Amino acid sequence: MVRSKAASKKQQKRGIDFKKIKRKLGRKLPPPKNATDTQIKSRAIILPEQSVAAEKTGLAVSKKGLTLKELLQQTSHHNAKVRKGILLYLS
Template sequence: MTRSKANSKKQHGIDFKKIRRKVGRKLPPPKNTTNTEIKSKAIVLPEQSVAAEKAGLAVNKKGLTLKELLQQTSHHNPKVRRDALMGIKDLFTRHPAEQKSHRYATVEKLRERIGDDDKVVRKSLYDLFKVMILPCCKEDNQEVVVSLLMPYIFNAMTHFSVDVRMMAFDFLDLILEFYPPSFSPLYAEKGWGNGVGLNGIFLLHWGQF
């Protein structure tokens, strides 16, 4: 009986052969495995250096041009607007010729901040006009600067905020300080259109109206 079982194993063979593998050797992948490896080549683009693009342009200590700084004065964040005004002051200090070349464009953009909701922004703007911008334009056609600023000053005088209205009179003082001959009766008439006459302007300014 035992002999017949041994003969039976020889006839049918072994079901499977156990493969002995060495410890530490990496197993080869199964033959039916799909290779999912993705090979790609990096696309090399020519680098455009920001510094190279601004070569020859007047920039402030942070490397910003006048165009960039003027754009930032309209930013929704008050801190960005404040920093932009300080940056313009720094740029004009470093590059007086830049201020001279773009003085009217600078006034035209910065006048929008006369009625700014942020107190520090208005004060920074006032200092910038007093120390740098208006003195630079004093030898030019003064009527141009006055005509650019007065509509925004009058508009600020009718602002719902008392602080903005009072600051508008400070800007008016600057106009009268630097360009007194250019403040014609025409602006007093325009003031009446806003509910503020020339006499009313000074009465409001000194708290008597």
């Protein structure tokens, strides 16, 4: 009889560490304990470099309305036709 009590205590100790959670049918799984929340909540995103109302007065602009700085930025464009067109325009 003494052995059966000792065996039952070992089972209880083992079950505490690895307790299985019973889930009901059709319910979503809860997120894991180490999950990271990646949601960003913001009222407005302000990009000062890409302002629509950027003033180009006093600067030399091309036929397309681009300044020299913008034209030089397009020389490193990913599209080969755009790079070629800008280099032909600058020459």
